[in-house]
Amino acid sequence: MVNPVTDRSTVLPQAEKASPAVLPAAIQLTRICKSFGPVRANHNVNITIAAGSIHGIIGENGAGKSTLMSILYGFYETDSGLIEVDGKPVTITSPQAAIAVGIGMVHQHFMLIDTFTVLENIILGAETSTLLNPGLAEARIKLQKLEDEYGLNVDLDAMIGELPVGEQQRVEILKALYRNARILILDEPTGVLTPQETTQLFRILRALNREGVTIVLITHKLKEIMAITDTVSVMRAGEMVAHRKTEATDAEELAELMVGRKVFGTIDRGTAACGEPLLKVTGLRVDSDGAVPLLDDISFQVRAGEIVGIAGVSGNGQSELLEVLSGIRGFDAGEIMLNGRQVSPDHLCDPKAVRGLKTAHVPEDRHRLGMVTRFSAQESSILGYQDSAVYNRGPFFDLSRIKAECRRLMDGFDVRPRHPEILSANMSGGNQQKLILAREIDKDPEILLVGQPTRGVDIGAIEFIHRQLVELRNRGTAVLMVSVELDEVMKLSDRILVMFGGRIVAEVAGPDADEKTLGLMMANAHGCTPAPADTHA
Amino acid sequence: MEQSFLFLVLTLDATLRVSTPLIFCAMAGLFSERSGIIDISLEGKMLAAAFAAASVAAVTGSAWLALIAGVAVAVGLALLHGFACITHKGNHVVSGVAINILASGLTIVLGIAWFQRGGQTPSLPPTARFMPVEFPLAQAVDGVPVLGTIYRELLSGHNLLVYVAFLIVPLTWWVVYRTRFGLRLRAVGENPTAVDTAGLSVSWLRFRAVMLCGLLTGLAGTYLSIAQNASFVRDMTAGQGYIALAAMIFGKWRPFPAFGACLIFGLLDAVAIRLQGVHVAGIGEVPVEFIQALPYILTVILLAGFIGKAVAPKAIGMPYLKER
């Protein structure tokens, strides 16, 4: 399925050259493998991170970056491979061991306790005395020195829960420094930050780097890699696919390396016979707990008979958008026209009412939303339609009908095994997905919201699902599809919207799309401002 | 005037006695729940400890050995709770219910098998109990108005465990807020993942918390059977473990507010006994049952968010799974 575009032989030495021969590498990983059941999260990963450098690791979600870092921080143990820190082989079996060899980590989700002060959070686990106060006093002196040294301004007595996320992140950095970390790993550090906070973070990181701290930055944002790193490694599908000096590469190359190509083939879509807009979103906003809204100023429309694809690295608001449109989540501003019905923050539409508007929803995460894994297949096959007259006879379920309908769905979508009574959990991912699609498409929806239609699905099923989606569009359904698979979006969409940071940053007509430009937009390489709302084709 | 002052002092005196097991248990629950382990088995542990203490006192005649036995049994049950909730990630409430029911059955079964007195243990002589401690000069200051009465009736003349209970509260506060262990304890109840990444063992911290909980419920049980009373009687805890749980929630998982709630609930109980059959001007006869149910009613109202908000430790009741 994966077709690496790399020539490892030429890129590896480059990374090695980056580390001066006199200083041993801060971190050297050799042939690291880690599997979770059948999933190979990391496979033969090699990487050298020079002491005193800022090293970026870039890759899409699920490329294996976080697993690799969890291995370094002692959360997971490797299946095989060698870890060397400062030239010495080490085994890291716990966070404690990682701390002992000088590794500090700033997790994507902060490991902080909201009800504690900054000071208490920092010394937790590294207290110097049995009694709290002497330890706190001692820590305060050391921290004040650290703060001055690196220009990290944090009020040590503030309550964490009351601090903005940017400051919470500085607490995490202080926490690592307090434990004498000389290698600092930051996992997607800017995901929750405003641009201003990001700038400030980078200033801090540079200051740390000047003082000799080695920094490892894990991100999926190209702009950041280009802005701050000395060297960069690219991960895809659990493997390291390239190592580059940052100055010797550019965003275009990295985007191509990062996105890679999944073979989706082509499909004969015919021409779109677009009708009236059935789904129209104007100025949609969803606030978050922090300063950055989850969704901001989202406007677009989907007409009958077209597929609109939303591209983007996951975590940029696509999930929230689908949840809002399907009625699962409320919103704070804006307006939605859903098949003729007006939805506003004051007049929300619950999932049941959304279904009533002939709008079907194939959720992104089938285990979390799309089915109840402890239901039988036939029970999962009516989820969302359990009140429908088709499945009920008086107060009771019409079980023979439910079973017959489920079997019909299974036949139509080639769901295997064809046992309506099998436990949903015991079906393979692809068959679960086909069953969910069958359930939703079978209702002849006028609007279909679909998230990650082929995630974790085998190739044969992918083709089948794609054909179903196109057929549905040809029958006049308005399809809104979210996918992190760029090729999938390009293959199916009549129009493509790119989401980044909770906004729609670009719109491209399907036939005009090319991978490289889309990849750059998805990674916001040029820091695009949101596209104006009136760019509908 | 004189009369009603004495009535007040005696009511407060009774309050102290009634509150003592509540205070022990509320502090016990506080340690457990602050670490993230729900404990509705305060009642059961206290009951088992009361039985163990009374039995050992009856056999050995030593109050101190009895105390050790009471604490040991309660800690044993606490470890069982920990084994189910921490080691096997079982449901905290189910485990707590099991321990309560087990204790209520086992104390009677063993009591009858060992002592053949219908579930009661033999009545203890004063030497096998914790007896009231007379403060120096208690009789001498009797003549002094007000202060003398307070000194003699209210402060002096309680048994050792009552004083211990009142010392346990500042001690609990000190441990929770002023020691390294306390910091980690509070942390593990709020965010065990953070504790884990800080290189600390979540399980070991929680096990220490439930053992402390066992220790304190052990003291509570011992107090009931060999200090406040002179023998174990079946089901002698009579829901006090649940009242203590309510007091702890009422005190929002903090030592001093929980202590205050214990005193209020204790006072309600003391007043209820004294008000039995008494007509209060304007209200008529206050139903004793109402006053007795008041702690539960107040807790329900508090939990519903009608008076302030009781926020439990964030990670309470959730098993810690090492996943990301």
Add this chain to the structure above:
Amino acid sequence: MSQASTTLPRWIDIGLIPLINVLMALLVSGAIILMIGENPIEAVQIMLVGALGYEEGIGYTLYYTTNFIFTGLAVAVAFHAGLFNIGGEGQAYIGGLGAGLFLLMADSSLPSILLLPLGLITAGLFGAAWAAIPAYLQAYRGSHIVITTIMFNFIASALMVFLMVNVLIKPGQMSPESRVFLDPAHLPFAHEVFAWMGIKISRSPLNVSLIWAVLCCFGLWLFIWRTRWGYAIRSVGFNEKAAVYAGITPAKTVMLAMFVSGALAGFVGVNEVMGVHHRLLLNFTAGYGFTGIAVSLMGRNHPLGIVLASLLFGVLYQGGAELAFEVPTITRELVVVIQGLVILFSGALAYMSTPWVEWLYGRFSKRQAESRQEAA
């Protein structure tokens, strides 16, 4: 409650492991009997004979079973919605109060044919209402249902004492009991029903409530697995997010589940107040609400399992009473101990044995595969 194993075949998961858990509980109970200095095997014999060996014993066993079916079902419905209803005891108490109040008011004015069904409905409604308050507080105010149902047990108990002592007590009587209902308000005893058919059996407290209990089992099975409401309850219990996706409102579903749960618990009042005592009195619930927790956990929240578990506990209660009578060192509270152990092993430690069984099963199936290979 906890996650079930998906690697083991179904018969091991829902048959063998629960059996191992109950056996562990019984084994520990046997050890306790040994500790007391009695012979556990003899004890089992006495219990079995006492519970099943003669007509009156069977009658008592089934009478206890009736209560356990009601409370077991009550706990089970709540479990299906992911809720832990510890308040069965209070709901049963208030259910009985409802039936009693209605019969005290109406027993002189209505015929049996109206009194009995209306009494039953009142019991259910009272129980349901008592469960609905904690349910409402959980669903709409976010207070933890475990704590509120515990508190409501105590409040129910205080309320009953107050009412019995001050309001409902029969004048000129010391013990806090109401007057006896008139005859039309009595549910027929089993021995009476059999007598109408010309069959003479021994007197026992067993009454027609058992039929209602069995009907409830069937009804609940239909409700949970054959209706959209049961579907909603199970969805919320298994995966609340998926339920929301499916257009199910968790808050309403919580209310519904607790309403049904409370009504079922309230039916204990039918058996006790309308069927046996024929008057209102204190403490007629005698811990049956708590036994329901053990019954439900042991019966894996399935009506059939609950009937079997209720029968077992019926035997234990009745047999335990006989045992206490025959062996002076043993009391009937031994049953309470067994109950606690069942909750511990079938509930809190339900999956303790799973890794071992998985390991054994893995070895066994591997060896089988190998021998098959060799044979081929």
